[in-house]
Amino acid sequence: MRITVVIIAALLALPVLIGAVGGWESTSGGEVAVVRDGGPLDDNKVRQVIQPGSGLTWTGWWSAVHTYPAQQRFYTITADARRATALGVDVVTVPSGDGVNLGIEGTLYFTLTLDPATLKTFDDKYGTRTYKGDLYAWEGDAGWSAFFGQAVRPVIDNALRIQIGGMRCAELVPSCALLGSSTLRAQDSNATIAKVQDGVNRTLARDLPATLGGEYLTGLRFTLARVTLPAPVQQAVDRSLAANAAVSEAQAKVAQAKAEAEANRARQDGYDKCPACAEIEKLRSLPQGITVYAPGNPQAVVIPSR
Numbered sequence: 001m002r003i004t005v006v007i008i009a010a011l012l013a014l015p016v017l018i019g020a021v022g023g024w025e026s027t028s029g030g031e032v033a034v035v036r037d038g039g040p041l042d043d044n045k046v047r048q049v050i051q052p053g054s055g056l057t058w059t060g061w062w063s064a065v066h067t068y069p070a071q072q073r074f075y076t077i078t079a080d081a082r083r084a085t086a087l088g089v090d091v092v093t094v095p096s097g098d099g100v101n102l103g104i105e106g107t108l109y110f111t112l113t114l115d116p117a118t119l120k121t122f123d124d125k126y127g128t129r130t131y132k133g134d135l136y137a138w139e140g141d142a143g144w145s146a147f148f149g150q151a152v153r154p155v156i157d158n159a160l161r162i163q164i165g166g167m168r169c170a171e172l173v174p175s176c177a178l179l180g181s182s183t184l185r186a187q188d189s190n191a192t193i194a195k196v197q198d199g200v201n202r203t204l205a206r207d208l209p210a211t212l213g214g215e216y217l218t219g220l221r222f223t224l225a226r227v228t229l230p231a232p233v234q235q236a237v238d239r240s241l242a243a244n245a246a247v248s249e250a251q252a253k254v255a256q257a258k259a260e261a262e263a264n265r266a267r268q269d270g271y272d273k274c275p276a277c278a279e280i281e282k283l284r285s286l287p288q289g290i291t292v293y294a295p296g297n298p299q300a301v302v303i304p305s306r
Contacts, residue, residue, distance in 0.1 A: 025065050029053040032070040032114055034123040034138075038062045046123060049116040066127045066138035068112055068119075072219065075148055076107045077156070079228075091228070094161045100169040100176065103228035104160050108204075110217045122216045126151065155211050156222070159203035163196045172196070172227045189227075197224050 027033050033050040037043055037060060044064075050057050052070040059065060079091050091103040113119060126137050126147060137147035169176035171192045200222045209215050 023059050023061055023063065024056045025050060025059045026056050027052055027054045027067070027070075030069065030071045031067050032112070032119065034066045034068070034119055034127060035059045036064045036066065036123070038064045046120040049119050051114065066123055066136070068127075068138055069144060070112065070114060072109060072111045073144075074107050074109045075152070075156075078105045078107075078225070079103070092157050092160050094157075094164045096164055096167055096169045096172065098168045101230050102164060102169065102172065103226075103230075104164065104224065105226040105228070106222055106224045108156060109219065109221045109223070111219045113216055113218050118214060118216060121214055125213060126216075151212065152208065152217070155204065155207050156200075159200045159207065159222075162203055163199040167192060167196065169229075173229060176229070193224050193227075197222055200224070 025033060025035065027050050029052050032052050035047045035050065037045055037047045047060055047063055048057075050059075050065075077090060077092055091105050093101050093103055095101050113122070123138075130136055131143070131146035131150045133142065133146055135143040135146045137143050164172070172189055174189055201220060204220050204222065208217060208220065
């Protein structure tokens with residue numbers, strides 16, 4: 001009987017011990033934690049927020065801890081596999097104002113808010129559901145990227161579509177001016193790219209809080225890294241550049257021939273006025289080592305120097 005009581009007491013004490021040991025949590029300098037009640041007698045509401053770099057903190061019995069990134073993060077849209085985020089290689093393809101589909105590559109920099117009240121709301125909205133791959137937003141880099149790709153990426157795409165749609169291809173890619181459909185001359189695209197970046201940043205600052213339902217992401221800054229043309233359009237541009245290069249080369253050859261002809265005429269005119277000068281020039285042009293020179297004498301002997 002006594003053994004039975006001991007066993008029952010041990011079985012009852014084990015969950016208590018596990019809950020007590022697991023009820024402590026700490027965060028590193030790069031993460032913030034949202035704690036939700038999870039005991040058998042508790043609800044599932046947010047209990048507390050643990051700020052970055054905390055010491056051991058009591059979180060309650062069997063509470064669930066959702067850990068999010070607290071440092072500045074970046075989300076890169078690129079065709080370069082070496083720079084791609086966890087979502088992989090991709091670009092945003094949007095049409096320009098004159099109908100050319102442009103590939104947009106860039107990076108969005110941002111930081112998750114550390115305000116406790118805002119974080120609680122964020123966790124209620126986005127920390128209690130799963131995203132692509134059946135992942136939660138707080139399940140490491142993969143979970144965060146899944147959340148970002150599903151909830152935030154569409155807003156980025158829309159902001160780029162709005163800004164790029166107001167530009168002509170040649171304003172963003174100067175070589176587009178070589179295409180017959182372009183009515184613009186080639187120009188420096190740096191000012192236009194800066195204009196697009198500013199427009200995207202303003203649009204994101206307005207649309208992201210409205211779409212997500214709160215000021216969850218702060219310090220938003222988008223940098224446009226590259227604008228590419230569709231393969232057929234780029235090939236047409238390359239052919240045009242090659243043709244222009246061939247024309248330039250031919251024009252250079254014509255100019256060179258004209259210059260040489262003019263030089264020959266001037267040289268001959270000088271010889272006509274100074275026959276002795278012509279003879280001197282002939283002597284200068286003889287190969288080295290000639291010691292005897294008798295022009296017009298078929299019996300002339302040429303003796304090479306030793």
